[in-house]
Amino acid sequence: MNAADLGLPVAVPSTALFTDQYELTMLQAALRGGTADRRSVFEVFTRRLPEGRRYGVVAGTGRVLDAVENFRFDEPQLAFLRERGIVDEATLAWLAEYRFRGDVWGYPEGEVYFPGSPILRVEGSFAECVLLETVILSILNHDSAIAAAASRMSAAAGGRGLIEMGARRTHELAAVAAARAAYVGGFDSTSDLAAGFRYGIPTVGTSAHAFILLHDTERDAFRVQVDALGRGTTLLVDTYDVTEAVRTAVEVAGPELGAVRIDSGDLLLVAHRVRQQLDELGARDTRIVVTSDLDEYAIASLAAAPVDAYGVGTQLVTGSGHPTASMVYKLVARADSADPAAPLRPVAKRSLGGKASVGGRKWAARRLDAHGVAEAEVVGTGEVPAELAGRQLLTRLVEAGKVVAREPLEAARERHIAARAGLPLSAVQLSRGEAVLPTEYVTP
Amino acid sequence: MNAADLGLPVAVPSTALFTDQYELTMLQAALRGGTADRRSVFEVFTRRLPEGRRYGVVAGTGRVLDAVENFRFDEPQLAFLRERGIVDEATLAWLAEYRFRGDVWGYPEGEVYFPGSPILRVEGSFAECVLLETVILSILNHDSAIAAAASRMSAAAGGRGLIEMGARRTHELAAVAAARAAYVGGFDSTSDLAAGFRYGIPTVGTSAHAFILLHDTERDAFRVQVDALGRGTTLLVDTYDVTEAVRTAVEVAGPELGAVRIDSGDLLLVAHRVRQQLDELGARDTRIVVTSDLDEYAIASLAAAPVDAYGVGTQLVTGSGHPTASMVYKLVARADSADPAAPLRPVAKRSLGGKASVGGRKWAARRLDAHGVAEAEVVGTGEVPAELAGRQLLTRLVEAGKVVAREPLEAARERHIAARAGLPLSAVQLSRGEAVLPTEYVTP
Structure with a gap:
């Protein structure tokens, strides 16, 4: 069956216009300013769960992979941008050649998440990564909001x-x-x-x-x-x-x-x-x-x-x-050039009005207690402590532009059941409460 | 620009699967039972506005027209239905020939509405009308919910x-x-x-x-x-x-x-x-x-x-x-046959749990007070009273399957501004309250 028959953004000419205009104007400015190819790391995370919710559910990852693969500017998209004068000819020429060639790591679909969990990490040049912000957030914010509600309902339905x-x-x-x-x-x-x-x-x-x-x-x-x-x-x-x-x-x-x-x-x-x-x-x-x-x-x-x-x-x-998750897509680290050897420096908006975030390229692991029950979401930069190395949550989804982690939807469904079962029992209480796991930050 | 380049359900092969399965199983049963061609009238309305809201805004009508026009079962859709065994061969053969050939009347896009307003009226055989339920409701429920929020924000922004x-x-x-x-x-x-x-x-x-x-x-x-x-x-x-x-x-x-x-x-x-x-x-x-x-x-x-x-x-x-409007699509009248001369009889689910509705094919008009300000939404069956004939709200959108009311989006935007301006001033108060107009029913 051909998904294009449904008008779904899979095997369709392009998902490239599911994009906020500022991504293209930033691209134009960065190309002009010589900063577009700086090696960059963007991360998707949420600062908080919806009020009263105990855990979040990652959903939409498979759709993100489809969207990244189909993110390209063909003639109709380029003609639109030209006609509207949204970006200049140099930028249009760059867009015509665009394919995402970087790496994506992420929590696998169906996994649970908590405030600060680096749900997705996108690495590549600033230019190639900045363009994906809106489509990635649209998919993850929508799908994760629905999956979280579904998970609570399925816990309540008891089989x-x-x-x-x-x-x-x-x-x-x-x-x-x-x-x-x-x-x-x-x-x-x-x-x-x-x-x-x-x-x-x-x-x-x-x-x-x-x-x-x-x-x-x-x-x-x-x-x-x-x-x-x-x-x-x-x-x-x-x-x-x-x-x-x-x-x-x-x-x-x-x-x-x-x-x-x-x-x-x-x-x-x-x-x-x-x-x-x-x-x-x-x-x-x-x-x-x-x-x-x-x-x-x-x-x-x-x-x-x-x-x-x-x-x-x-x-x-x-x-x-809670019809949307509040995930954001933030630049957390960048180098001064495209050189893979150039050091990545953590970056973050300074705190103001509660929108601070933690800079640096992150790993995440779920620490278990003596009974094998999850007790903390540990998020860090630098080296992963040896005792958490086997409990890491981020898996490779895209490698040098190639999707490497397709899986049947059933796998995500089973993963969710297992992930939820690994949480403290209070996770499935319907009453309002705090996130069932604390998020701990480890910095070198 | 070709909308299909976006994967939007416009000029795509089909919108026919944006449908709940029961519409097809009802079709199969009605075809088998000889009742599928009974002349029928379905109406879209809402029993109530979201809590505290003063008025609703009709949006998505233009998208409904696109969806109806593209509602057809091509080979991929038929193959899916056959493979899953969802309907029998006789039904598949009927679906292969399906085009909506009935009439659609509706509040024009941008118009305001109230509880009971017959926002859309779909007339034709039971079979051809019942299939459109889900896609029509999806569009109107989503788009109207957003437009209502936008309207309140635009009133608050004061230009x-x-x-x-x-x-x-x-x-x-x-x-x-x-x-x-x-x-x-x-x-x-x-x-x-x-x-x-x-x-x-x-x-x-x-x-x-x-x-x-x-x-x-x-x-x-x-x-x-x-x-x-x-x-x-x-x-x-x-x-x-x-x-x-x-x-x-x-x-x-x-x-x-x-x-x-x-x-x-x-x-x-x-x-x-x-x-x-x-x-x-x-x-x-x-x-x-x-x-x-x-x-x-x-x-x-x-x-x-x-x-x-x-x-x-x-x-x-x-x-x-309020991420969705609570519009429903209900059979309100039907004949005993396909004969255009056969009388339409009003039908309605009996009241139980607050889901009663008013039977009969309806007209609607907005009555003005002496100062030209709207004072009531009048909904009726039978003849339109002479004094309201010039204030009718339903316009013809589709005639014998042909879309007859395309308009630029700007027209809907201007219509909304005018419709809102015609309401009592309390309509644009942000505080919670009742619908700003009462709905009055007139039956012969």
Whole structure:
């Protein structure tokens, strides 16, 4: 399947204009000033987690790799920049030849992160690295926000099925990335066909209230649906009267009915009643799916209810109150020239209004306690202490411009489950609290 | 310029998979059951505005028209559906021929809306209309949420410049749509080059802290930037010490310096100091741009500060606390057959858990008081009262499958300014309150 058929920025001519104009004007100035080729290190990190959250989830790394690979200025992009007078001819000529040829290291996708974690490190000339700021941040900020919400919901669901159903609540292409991020964060399936097409995520879905209303009676609608989709289908039972609908559903489909869906009302109460009714009707294996403005708290509150799967929309794709991560992309070190032997000097904006950052090219490792549970996120410059060498978090993603770390989405999903399981138990408490690991800085 | 170069869902093979699976399974069932061609009317509306908001802003209509036009199932989409076994061969054959041939009416883009406003009305066979649910809602829910935040910010800015700078805080393609919606809502420009490329929105941007840090001194950085971009450029003055930076900036660029940008600290205080310093240095025409976690409240709080333009990022592209509108797409009326003469009967889900809706094909009009100020959103079925006939809000967008209402983005932007100006003055209060117009229902 060709991703370009979806208009996704994969195998499309270019991702180069997902860029803030200042990256190109800085490039022009640096080219003119003779500083564009200074060897530079940029890092992506966040100064804080969203209020009350215990951990973050890295998501979007695979999409970043696609974006970097497709970041090039072809004739349409160059013509636009020329026509608008955004940069001069010398810069346009440089852009026409642009391919990222540097290195990228990063936390692998699905890994957890904390304030100060160097989630991604981009190394190369100032010119080649500065251009990637916006597209990298767009992807990581969006996808990580969704994955973090998904992870909390999946912890709350305690192994019950989780269906991503939020496409209609977010931009149509953000929805595809959201379904992907939700899968990384622990969801099982999505209603979004484009996400199935592009990323191979399992897709699900049966019918809506409109389908019931199209027919003269609920019974007619159920019969038509069961005839077409089989007894294993999910019937929507809350268009009129739930008790009546459940009775009709089992009459039409028999006790082999796959599932019923409840999309409104007091879900806790209704789920109990429906379960009892299904059992009395002999439909003991018929599952109950609930979908109605769920978030991690609503999911947790249904833990004691006889619910088999949750469909989550709005709150998932909007990050459950935190629709973006606050990651930034900062120059942390640079040399005085392009010479690989020239020393890198740490740089950082001076503190003012809480926007200080730590200079220097960083490593990161997660220190474990005697029981093998994570106890600190250790971030440092210089040599990695021997006892942490085996616990390093940054892996090589791009080497001299070549992507070296592609992996199936399943790998990121499994990594997330393992990473979350390695945190202190309080990580999965839904209540507000501090980051579950402290970040410790080690400088030489 | 070819929009496909951006991977945007315009002039791409298809938008057909931006669809929840249940739309296709409902289609299959309805085809099998002989009900697929029943003449149907679907409407988009919201049951409520986000808490505290006074009005909503319709945005994305132009993008909906693109999406409907490109909604078709080509070989890659059909192969995917077949391979996954999502629908049967009869349904695939129907989809292969699919083009929307119905009618769409809607509030024109930039118009304001209220709870119950029939923002979009889609008419045709059940089959052809039901498929469009997700892509229409994705676009309208996202774009309208951003435009509503933009409108509040533009009211708060009181004519000062507004720059959209949020690309890095949202999905890379959502960012392009967000810049477009922000422009509709009253913003003047964007930092996002893709939005300039695709929609012709003015783009701006000069430099970041990384550019200062790349150079050995702030003075070096300013000199390089002014040499490359001219004295009219905007210099970023908060990397180290603002007072020092402003002095250096004027020394390097002279009093013709275009602008300085402040991106951190107490903006009210710093802006006053910088203005005084610039004036003392003779740089009376040098503008002050502020950018640092602004929202409509922060913008309003700077009303008395000597600020010339605001750059807004996170809070704009996340809808300032409300990243999605809560629009739904509901079957409101249907006939018993495809016959254009068959009567349409109103349909609606029965009230349960607050999800009731009003059945019937609706018109809408805005009633004015004696002074020409809007006083009610009137929504009805049946005949339009004579006194409201000239105040109707729905316009024809698609006629028998053909888009008939394309317009330049500028038209939507101007329409929004006029629509907002027609509301009671309390509409632009930032404080929380009820919808500024009541919605009145008129039924025959």
